[in-house]
Amino acid sequence: MHPALILLVAGGLLLLILLLRAFRVLTGVACLALSVVVVLVGGLVFIKISEFKAMGAVKWSLPPAPVTTASATEETWEPILPAVGSLSAVQGVVVSAQLDGNVAKIAFEPGSTVQAGDLLLQQDVTSEAAQLQSAQAASELAKTNLERSRELLAKTTISQQQFDSDDAAYKQAVAQAQNIQATIDKKTIRAPFSGRLGIRLVNLGQTLKAGDQIVSLQALDPIYVDFSLPQQDLPLISQGTTVRITSDAISGRMAQGRITAINPDVDSATRNVRAEATFANPDASLRPGMFVDVAVVLPAKEKVLVIPATSVLYAPYGDSVFVVDEQTDAAGKTSHALRQQFVRLGEKRGDFVAVTSGLKAGDVVVTTGVFKLHNGMPAAIDNSLAPTAKLAPEPDDS
Numbered sequence: 001m002h003p004a005l006i007l008l009v010a011g012g013l014l015l016l017i018l019l020l021r022a023f024r025v026l027t028g029v030a031c032l033a034l035s036v037v038v039v040l041v042g043g044l045v046f047i048k049i050s051e052f053k054a055m056g057a058v059k060w061s062l063p064p065a066p067v068t069t070a071s072a073t074e075e076t077w078e079p080i081l082p083a084v085g086s087l088s089a090v091q092g093v094v095v096s097a098q099l100d101g102n103v104a105k106i107a108f109e110p111g112s113t114v115q116a117g118d119l120l121l122q123q124d125v126t127s128e129a130a131q132l133q134s135a136q137a138a139s140e141l142a143k144t145n146l147e148r149s150r151e152l153l154a155k156t157t158i159s160q161q162q163f164d165s166d167d168a169a170y171k172q173a174v175a176q177a178q179n180i181q182a183t184i185d186k187k188t189i190r191a192p193f194s195g196r197l198g199i200r201l202v203n204l205g206q207t208l209k210a211g212d213q214i215v216s217l218q219a220l221d222p223i224y225v226d227f228s229l230p231q232q233d234l235p236l237i238s239q240g241t242t243v244r245i246t247s248d249a250i251s252g253r254m255a256q257g258r259i260t261a262i263n264p265d266v267d268s269a270t271r272n273v274r275a276e277a278t279f280a281n282p283d284a285s286l287r288p289g290m291f292v293d294v295a296v297v298l299p300a301k302e303k304v305l306v307i308p309a310t311s312v313l314y315a316p317y318g319d320s321v322f323v324v325d326e327q328t329d330a331a332g333k334t335s336h337a338l339r340q341q342f343v344r345l346g347e348k349r350g351d352f353v354a355v356t357s358g359l360k361a362g363d364v365v366v367t368t369g370v371f372k373l374h375n376g377m378p379a380a381i382d383n384s385l386a387p388t389a390k391l392a393p394e395p396d397d398s
Helices: 005-024 029-058 124-152 160-187 231-236
Strands: 064-066 067-069 073-075 078-097 103-105 119-123 188-190 195-197 213-230 244-245 256-266 272-279 291-297 302-308 318-329 334-342 344-349 354-356 364-367 378-381
Touching: 005 244, 029 302, 078 195, 119 213, 124 160, 160 188, 213 291, 231 256, 244 272, 291 378
Parallel strands: 064 378
Antiparallel strands: 067 364, 073 302, 078 213, 078 291, 103 119, 119 188, 195 213, 213 272, 244 256, 244 291, 256 272, 302 354, 318 334, 318 364, 334 378, 344 354
């Protein structure tokens, strides 16, 4: 019970006794009993007040907070220009029909790999084939007539005009045969280049119109990555500059290529310049249309002071870390205390962040639970369960 409350109760009892005596309501035994109660309460009050005084004289201190730590270290990082890129095929088309006609034969399997010139689809050409035979026969006859006219002209048996007429007739017959052959070739659809086919978009017996799509064909190795950079980065890049890409579609792996083309103009709306890098893609894991994270690697290297990103306490008024200071008391006992240190941060990579000011190499900082700490707090270092920071972290399978 609080001492003030005890005093209030005791005072109330004494006042009650005095009032009862004044009106002679209580008997002598009752007054004696009440007097005993008052004495007991007064003694209890005295004991409690003594206990609170003794507790106030004791110096209380918080137990050391268990923390995990890491040292600020100097590392050499390659300067990079980050960007967002999109993959595109070096060669990619949707194969379409050039002329109207019925599908007579489908010679490919969806998803298969084909070579340049492989037959993909044959339209019905029975009519054109018959016309071609007639045209070829006519051209053979015209050729025979031309040769005979050439012999007769040498003997001056026919006129030059007749020879020229036979020559023109032969050329006309050959052109007619070639025209029919071209029609057959256009209805015989072949792969224009080597690559991988997509999903079949036609069926056997279907009537195709000129321009109707048949199948997608993409050349996947090599593959392009198109990305944009701000115009102020244009002096830093050139053809041959190394580029790295990462994507969740390739299980966190990093692919490396080089810039092969830079647009000569800058986009007037965004003030960005578009660049294109080429990457080897032997396993076809990169596909056109994919989104990737791009890092253009600059040739110069720089030294940076890095700490785990989990060490930083982010706040609107400034970012800070908790530095672990070692202290020794008069008895020679060593302890640790936390000191809040404001820092200026630089680039972030993986699980690390660069510190441009506020720390020096070798400073020990707290790496977990910094939001629960305060300046001057005692600490006990326990790194048995400390997380491992990596430049290229890979999340565990869930």
